[in-house]
Amino acid sequence: MNGDTVTTLFAVLAVLVDLGIRIAAIIVIPRNRKPSAAMAWLLAIFLIPYIGVFFFLLLGSSKLPKARRDKQVAINRMIAEGRPKQSLVSDTDSWPSWLANVVTQNTTLGAVPISGGNTARLIGDYQGSIDAMAADIDTATTFVHVEFYIVSWDSTTKVFFSALEAAVKRGVRVRVLLDHIASIRTANHKQTFAELDRIGVSWSFMLPVQPLKGKYQRPDLRNHRKLVVVDGRVGYMGSQNLIDRSYNSTKNLKRGLKWQELMTRVTGPTVSGINVIFLSDWFSETDEILTEENVIATEVAVDTSADALDCQVVPSGPGFVGENNLRLFLALLYAAQKKIIITSPYFVPDEAMIYAITAACERGLDVQLFVSEIGDQGPVFHAQRSYYSVMLEAGVRIWRYPAPFILHAKHFSIDDEVAVIGSSNMDIRSFSLDLEVSLMVHGPSFVAQMREVEAGYRAISSELTLEEWKKEPLSRTVLDGLARLTSGLQ
Numbered sequence: 395m396n397g398d399t400v401t402t403l404f405a406v407l408a409v410l411v412d413l414g415i416r417i418a419a420i421i422v423i424p425r426n427r428k429p430s431a432a433m434a435w436l437l438a439i440f441l442i443p444y445i446g447v448f449f450f451l452l453l454g455s456s457k458l459p460k461a462r463r464d465k466q467v468a469i470n471r472m473i474a475e476g477r478p479k480q481s482l483v484s485d486t487d488s489w490p491s492w493l494a495n496v497v498t499q500n501t502t503l504g505a506v507p508i509s510g511g512n513t514a515r516l517i518g519d520y521q522g523s524i525d526a527m528a529a530d531i532d533t534a535t536t537f538v539h540v541e542f543y544i545v546s547w548d549s550t551t552k553v554f555f556s557a558l559e560a561a562v563k564r565g566v567r568v569r570v571l572l573d574h575i576a577s578i579r580t581a582n583h584k585q586t587f588a589e590l591d592r593i594g595v596s597w598s599f600m601l602p603v604q605p606l607k608g609k610y611q612r613p614d615l616r617n618h619r620k621l622v623v624v625d626g627r628v629g630y631m632g633s634q635n636l637i638d639r640s641y642n643s644t645k646n647l648k649r650g651l652k653w654q655e656l657m658t659r660v661t662g663p664t665v666s667g668i669n670v671i672f673l674s675d676w677f678s679e680t681d682e683i684l685t686e687e688n689v690i691a692t693e694v695a696v697d698t699s700a701d702a703l704d705c706q707v708v709p710s711g712p713g714f715v716g717e718n719n720l721r722l723f724l725a726l727l728y729a730a731q732k733k734i735i736i737t738s739p740y741f742v743p744d745e746a747m748i749y750a751i752t753a754a755c756e757r758g759l760d761v762q763l764f765v766s767e768i769g770d771q772g773p774v775f776h777a778q779r780s781y782y783s784v785m786l787e788a789g790v791r792i793w794r795y796p797a798p799f800i801l802h803a804k805h806f807s808i809d810d811e812v813a814v815i816g817s818s819n820m821d822i823r824s825f826s827l828d829l830e831v832s833l834m835v836h837g838p839s840f841v842a843q844m845r846e847v848e849a850g851y852r853a854i855s856s857e858l859t860l861e862e863w864k865k866e867p868l869s870r871t872v873l874d875g876l877a878r879l880t881s882g883l884q
Contacts, residue, residue: 397587401487404670406778410741412443415443416439416440416443416703417438420436426463432445433798434879437879438465440878441559444740453683457532457712458535458601458611458615458711458712458713459610459611462611462678462713463712463713465677465678465711465713465758466674466678466714469505469573469674469677469678470504470505473505473506473670473830474505478507478690478691478692478880481703482507482508482509482510482663482691482692483508483509483510484510484511485510489647489704489836490729490731490811490812492729493811493812493836494727495725496725496726496729496827496834497706498578498723499722500706500707500708500718500834503708503710503714503716503718503721504707504708504709504718504775505712506667506670506671506706506708507691507706507708507870508669508704508705508706508834509663509664509666509691509697509702509704509705509706510663510668510702510703511662511696511697511703512660512663512664512665512696512697512700512702512703512704512705513660513661513662513663513697513701514658514659514660514661514701514703514705514833514835514840514843515658515659515843516655516656516657516658516815516840516843516844516847517632517656517658517659518655518656518657518803518850520550520634520639520652520653520654520655522582523552523630523632523634523655523657524551524634524636524644525553526630526659527554527557527622527630527750528554528556528557528757529557530622530624530628530630530659531554531557531560531561531622531624532557532560532561533624534561534564534566534624535564535623536566536568536624536626537566537567537568537569537624537625537626537687537688538558538561538566538567538568538569538623538624538625539564539569539622539623539669539672539673539676539687540558540568540569540570540571540620540621540622540636541570541571541572541600541617541619541620541621541622541671541672541675542571542572542619542620542621542635542636542706543572543573543576543577543617543618543619543620543635543817544559544572544573544576544577544617544635544636544637545572545577545586545590545635545636545637546577546580546581546582546583546586546635546636546637546638546639546642547582547585547586547589547590548582548638548642549638550637550638550639550640551636551637553639554636555589555593557594558570558593558658559593559594562593562594562595562714567596567687568594568595568596569597569672569676569684570590570595570596570597570598571597571598571599571600571617571672571675571676571679572597572600573599573600573601573616573617573618573692574599574600574601574602574603574604574846575601575603575613575614575616576616577599578681580641580642581642581643581644582635589591590687598676598679598680600616600617600675600679600829601615601616601617601679601829602679603615603787609704612827614827615712615827615828616827616828616829617675617685617711617828617829618634618783618817618824618828618829618830619675619817619829619830619831620632620634620635620636620657620817620818620831621668621671621672621831623665623668623669624712626665626666626669626687626689626694627661627665627694627695627770628659628660628661629659629660629661629665629669630657630658630659630660631657631658631660631667631668631815631816631817631831632655632656632686632800632803632804632815632816632817633655633656633657633659633739633803633815633816633817633840634653634655634656634657634802636772639652639653639654639655639878640652640653641653646770649736649798650798651768651798651799651800652798652799652800653800653802654795654799654800654801654802654803655784655801655802655803656737656804656805656815658815658833660705661695662694662695662696662697662702662703662705663691663694663696664691664705664706664707664833665693665695666689666691666760667691667705667706667707667802668707668831668833668865669687669688669689670688670707671707671709671831673687674709675751675829678713679826682849695731695774701837701839702837703835703836703837703839703840704835704836704837705779705829705833705834705835705836706833706834707832707833708722708816708827708832708834709830709831709832710722710818710824710825710829710830710831710832711828711829711830712826712827712829715823717826719816719818719824719825719830719832720744720746720747720825722814722832722834723747723750723814723820724746724747726751726806726808726812727747727751727754727808727813728753728754729808729811730754730759730808730809730823731759732759733759733760733761733762733764733807733808733809733810734751734754734759734760734761734806734807734808734809735761735762735763735764735806735807735808735844735848736751736761736762736763736764736806736820737763737764737801737803737804737805737806737848737851738763738764738765738800738806738819738821738867739765739766739800739802739803739804739812739822740771740774740778740802740820740821740823741763741765741778741781741818741819741820741821742774742777742778742781742820742821742822742823742878743781743820743821744822744825747820748784751785751790752784752785752790754764755788756788756789756792760791761788761789761790761791761867762791762792762793762848763785763790763791763792763793764792764793764795764801764848764851764855765778765792765793765794765795765796765854766794766795766799766800766801767795767796767797767799767855767856768797768798768800769800770800772877772879773877774877775877776870776873776874776876776877776878777872777874777877777880778821779871779874779877779879780871780875780877781875781878782858782863783863786858786859786860786863787860791857792854792857792858793852793855793856793857793858794856794857794858795850795851795854795855796854796855796856800849803847804816804817804818804819804820805844805847806820807841807844807845807848809841809866810838810841810842811836811838811841812835812836812841812844813834813835813840813844814833814834814835815833815834815835815844816830816831816832816833817830817831817832817840817879818830818831818832822838
C-alpha cells in the first residue's frame with residue numbers, strides 16, 4: 395500500500411468519523427433537552443466537532459449522579475411524611491386568589507410546606523450581615539448550621555469564625571458545608587480549611603470533584619446555596635457568600651470591585667424549612683442523618699402580630715426533576731397584577747421567562763429590572779446585555795447599579811403582596827445547573843422593606859433608555875450576540 399493510498403484512506407476515515415459525529419449529535423443531543431440548549435450544543439459540535447464532542451462529554455449532562463438524585467427523592471419523601479397534618483398557616487383570607495396554587499406547586503416540587511407566624515428583616519450592609527450572623531451564633535446553645543457556596547477566612551469574616559470557635563468551646567454542635575470547586579478557587583483556601591480544622595467544627599465539601607476518591611459529577615454542577623441556622627430559632631438566607639466583598643481576588647482588587655448583597659434574618663416556623671435544606675445537603679454529602687437537629691415547625695414560637703409573615707422555602711437544582719425556581723418565578727410573573735421588580739446580577743432568561751416578562755408589560759404592569767453597570771464575568775455580562783433590547787422595546791425599565799459595585803443581590807417582588815429572596819440568579823445556570831434555595835414571603839410589611847431597598851438602588855442607579863441603547867457600538871452588540879449563543883450550553 396503506497397503513501398497516496400494511505401493518505402486517501404485516512405481522509406475518507408476522517409470524513410466518515412466527522413459525519414458520524416454530526417449524525418450522532420443530531421440523534422442524541424435533542425433528547426430531553428431545551429431547544430435553545432440543544433441548538434447551542436449542535437452549533438458547537440458542527441463548528442468544532444472534536445473539541446465540541448469533548449466538552450459535551452465533560453459538560454453535556456445537567457444531571458447529578460443517580461445515587462445523588464435518589465437521595466433527593468428519599469429526602470423529599472421524608473419531608474413529606476414528616477409534614478404536620480394541620481395547616482401551618484392560620485389565616486389565608488388575606489392571600490391573593492392565586493397564591494394558594496403557587497404554594498401547592500412549590501410544595502409539590504420542593505416538598506417544604508408554607509408556614510405562618512414568621513418575621514424577616516432585610517440586611518443590605520455587607521459587614522453588617524456577617525456581624526449579625528456572628529451575634530446570633532454567640533447565642534447558640536444546641537447547634538449551628540452553616541452552608542455557603544464560598545467560605546473564606548479573612549479580615550471580613552474573622553468575627554464569624556470567632557463566633558463559631560466560641561460556640562464549639564461552649565459545647566455547641568457546629569457543622570459547615572462549603573462548595574468544593576468555588577472554595578478551593580479562593581486566594582487563601584488552605585488557611586480557611588486549616589482554620590475550620592483548628593476551631594473544631596465538623597465540615598464537608600459540597601459536590602466534591604475528587605475522582606480518585608470516587609467522588610465525581612459534571613464539574614460545573616455546583617451548590618450555590620447560602621444559609622445559616624442557629625438552634626432552629628434563627629435563620630439567614632440570601633445572596634452573600636462568607637468572604638470579603640472583594641472576594642480577595644487580584645483582578646477584583648485591581649478594578650476596585652465591591653459586591654453589594656442582600657440577606658434576610660428570619661425567625662419563626664419557616665426556620666425549620668431552612669434547616670431542612672441544610673440537613674438534606676449534609677445527608678447528601680456525608681450519608682449522616684441528623685435526626686436530633688430536625689426542628690419541628692409546629693414546636694417553634696410564632697409571631698402573632700399583624701405583621702407576621704407567611705414564608706415558604708423552595709429548594710431547586712439538578713437533583714430535582716423540574717426547575718423549581720424557574721417554575722416559581724414564572725408563576726409569580728403571570729400572577730402579578732400591578733408591579734414586578736427584579737434584581738439579578740446575572741440575568742440570562744430562557745424563552746419562557748422572556749415571554750412572561752414582556753407579556754407583563756403588554757398587560758400594562760410596571761416592570762423594572764436592576765442589574766450592574768459593569769460585570770465581573772465577561773461572557774455572562776455580554777449574554778445579559780443581549781436581552782436589553784427586547785426588554786426595553788417591551789417597556790421594561792432597566793436600572794444599572796453604579797461601578798465599582800457589583801449588584802449581587804437576588805430578589806424579586808410583585809405588587810405589594812409577595813417577594814422572593816435567595817441564592818438564585820435569573821439565568822440558565824441557576825435554573826438548571828446549580829443547587830439553589832429561595833424564600834417566598836407573603837406579607838405587605840416584608841414587601842415594604844424590599845421596596846425601600848429597591849428605592850435605594852434606584853436613587854444611585856442610572857436608567858438605561860432605548861434611545862441610549864440604540865447608540866451602542868456594533869462591535870459590542872455583536873459580542874453580546876455571540877455570548878448569547880453560548881449561554882444555552884447546559
